[in-house]
Amino acid sequence: MAGIARVAAVSVSMLRACVSAELVSGTVERASASNPDTGVDMHFLVLTTADEKTLYLNADPDLVELSSGSLVEVEVTKSLDGDHEQHTFAPSTQMLPESFGNDAPWYNVESVAVQKASSELSVSDAAANSRLRGEKTILILRILTPEGNCDYCDEACARDLIFGEHMQYNVQPTLDRATREASHGQMWFNEAQSRVLTVSIPDHSFALPCNFGEIGIRARGLAKEVHGVDADSFDFVYHLLPSNFGCWFGGVAYLPGAHAWSAPGYARNGIVKHEVGQLRTSPPARIAS
Secondary structure (H helix, E strand, O other): OOOOOEEEOOOHHHHHOOOOOEEEEEEEEEEEEEOOOOOOEEEEEEEEOOOOOEEEEEOOHHHHHOOOOOEEEEEEEEOOOOHHHHOOOOOOOOOOOOOOHHHOOEEEEEEEEEEEOOHHHHOOHHHHHHOOOEEEOEEEEEEEOOOOOOOOOOHHHHHHHHHOOOOEOOOEOOHHHHHHHHOOOOEEEOOOOOEEEEEEOOOOOOOOOOOHHHHHHHHHHHHHHHHOOOHHHOOEEEEEOOOOOOOOOOEEEEEOOOEEEEOOOOOOHHHHHHHHHHHHHOOOOOOOO
16 A cells, blocks of 8 residues: 555444544554354454554455554544444354453444555565475463463463374364474474463453453563563464453464464364464465455
8 A cells, every 4th residue: 555545444333333433543463363163263453552552443345455564543433232243354253242342442443544554565475485484483471360360271281282292183283293294394383492481460350351462462571571581582472361351262363473362261272273374374465264
């Protein structure tokens, strides 16, 4: 997109949202959330503001060319309870429970002005293909809060999701094994340089009910501040969300990007493999499906 582009984005849910519009600026990411019960992915946009707040955006298909990392100013209206179930990327997908509603930072997009397009719009095929070859590293962040734990997957379990030998349901290999097989040995994960880290967030009721983007930012910040671990030094970061989160997905990932999440109880080979696989293979100029 050259210069400032303004795109109208009208959806069924927007027509029902009788609230005033507001302008917000920030960096946009494309995201895909998987429903383990239906096997259907839902696509949406995530906007992170300068003060590290995250908004989840219902958006018109005309916005799919927005590249992750673009700086935008968006005119939004707050979604009413249930509005986001009419998500225009996947209108037949009923992934979001009615109770998610007004407590969640979901917004409808009325217009968007691109202030600075991401360089990913011009990424070459050779550069994109380099993500599919060679040695990779991953940081697994187990996130704890005063009200939530990660007892569903301890540190040994988290490492086994990447480097273990067990097969989920006798068909789903772990991430490193699946990566080696799918790439015919051209890509793999380095176990010695990868890491599992447990991070404790001290704030009560932080980022509830399922603001995965905001708690991910906080967890990566604490990893560096408290533990001296720079999440940006790893090729991928996988977050295991705390047990008090009530999420509508099994897993979610930014496309393309380096960050993915599992909802509480969904530390499974198939979920991790699917989300990290999207991080590796999604082309920069379209939304993966």
